[in-house]
Amino acid sequence: MKIRELYPDVITEDTSCEYKAVLNQDNPIKWAKTLIGYANDKGGTLFVGVSNDGEAFGIDLEEVDKTKLLISRINDRHIFPHIKISYMMRSVDYNAEHFVLAVKVAPADSVIRYREGDYNETVFIKGDGNATPATPEEIISLSKRKYGIDNETSEVAYTDNLWSEYLNLCKEYRQDKSAPTMKELQxxxxxxxxxYAKSGFIMFSDNYNEDDTMICCRLWKGKNKTGIVLDSSRLRGSIANVFTNALNFIERNTKTGWVKTENGGRDEIRSYPKEAVREALVNAIAHRDYSISGTQIDVDIYSDRIEIVSPDSWLLPKDYNAYPAGSIPSIRRNAIIAACLDVANLMERGGTGFQTMIESYKFSPDEIQPVVSIYPGFLNLRLYDRLYRDEAIELDLEGLTAGEKVMAILKMEGPKPIKELQTSLNYRSRSQFLNEVINPLMESGDIYRDGKPKSPTALIKIKR
Incomplete structure (x- = not known):
């Protein structure tokens, strides 16, 4: 029996249908790429129990059940976002002992990819009879046609009072300090x-408290994670809230120095340009892969650098080293989240984020230029401390009061134990140092103690 006798509308294998005798469970990518190709196009059907020449010999009911379980397992473990599948069976004999299983794949709203091993991912598209890895140009074109997992319409009606944190973010960063109107959001x-709010916009709402927006921030003593954690914070909530709190964490745990000018004055210089930090964090939020459960964005501050690591995958087939950091093609994984950041004036549609980071380091030596690293399942943006290696920048305490010296040290070198600050200011008496310097600064709200009063590990930090 030929397949067209069971399914009259099927003539031959093409971009919308393909035949398989059985599905190989040991090498699932051979047939899974076909399902992905269909999902990335207009949908299609994979017929199981059919030879390459269209002979429908069928498989028994036990094999049908095994095939369905195999497809379900591969869809759950290797195909992201998961594709929508339905099944249809038609018998090939009068006793109804053997069947052709039609695996119908619906067109997906987002770009579907196959994840293998430790998160190496490939986007497949369907050609005439074959599914092949997509080229960079094809992925960009596909991304423009598809929607992301953040683009589903929810049942939550938009009202200003449910998005106050997002509206405040817009007022802070928009040039006219205004909140977006309903018309603009539409x-x-x-x-x-x-x-009704799209699913990505729900993640900006005040009451949002899911784990997928989590940002974990840590301040390390030293250049790697073998050192002591001096400060940490697990941030949850709306994207607007975690973004603001992550920026505040970085601000309070990085240094500010001064460089002497020719006329005897001094100019303030930050370890990390504000615009570079902001762009790096925005990039991580906008492009992270929200389909990878149990992950978060990590912000790690070391003595010489900041690393912002987000769950992500490199969708472009060409190795990332082939793209200079300032000219990486912009492929928006999360169109609605990116649009929300764009409306808030935090992200430009031209994909200039990397270029902004590079521009902010234009007067810095090559060895401390921003670095983009890709490793399985994650993207790492690394910003280097401009004060760490620059010998021309020094901590000048001459002419400052004791309180001003403490503030200068904390800005330049980060949080310090009281004993270390006491030694730096040459105070012999701890009680005198507390009464004359530390306590007044705490009472004025300039600093605070993180830890118990008598604990040797307690740190004095700037209150921002």
């Missing part, structure tokens, strides 16, 4: 025409 497709 024009950007953040809110539907009927007034």
């Amino acid at each position: 024009n950007e497709e953040i809110v539907s025409k009927d007034g």
Whole structure:
């Protein structure tokens, strides 16, 4: 029996249908790439129990059940986001002992990829009879046609009072300090025409408390994670809230120095340019892979650098080293989240984020230029401390009061134990140092103690 006798509309293998005798469970990518190719196109059907020449010999019910379980397992473990599949069976004999199983794949709203091993990912597209890895140009084109997992219309109606944190973020960063109107949000497709928030915009709402927006921040003593954690924070909540709190964590745990000018004055210089830190954090939030459960964005501050690591995959087939940091093609994984950041004036549609980071380091030596690293399942943005190696920048305490000296040290070198500050200011008496310097600064709200009063590990930190 030929397949067209069971399914009259099927003539031959093409971009919408393909035949398989059985599905190989030891090498699933051979057939899974076909399912992915269908999902990335207009959908399609994979017929199991059919030879290459269209002969429908069928498989028994036990094999049908095994095939369905195999497809379900591969879809759950290797295909992201998961594809929508339905099944249809038709018998090939009068006794109904053997069947052709039609595996129908629905077109996906987002770019589907196959994840193998330790998160190496490939995007497949369907050609005439074959599914092949997509080229960079094809991925970019596909991304423009598809929606992300953040683009589903929710049942939550948009109201200002449920998005106050996001509106405050917009007021802080938009040039005119205004909040976006409903019309503007609808024009950007953040809110539907009927007034309902898209799933990505829900992640900016005040009451959002899922783990997928988590950012874990740590301050390390030294250049690696074998050192002591001096400060840490696990941030949860709306994207607007965790973004603001992550910036505050970085601000309070990085240094500010001064460089002497020719006329005897001094100019303030930060370890990390504000715009570079902001762009790196925005990039991590906008492009992270929210389909990888149990992960978060990590912000690690070392003595010489900041590393912002986000769950991500390199969708472009060409190795990332082939793209200079300032000219990496912009592929928006999360269109609605990116649009929300764009409306808040935190992200430009031109994909200039990396270029902004490079520009902010234009007067720095080559060895401390921003670095983008890709390793399985994650993307690492590394910013180097501009004060760490620059001998021209020094901590000048001359002419400052004791309180000003403490503030200068904390800004330049980060949080310090009281004993270390006492030694730096040449105070012999701890009680005198506390009464004359530390306590007044704490009472004025300039600093605070992180830890118990008598604990040797307690740190004095700037309150921001």
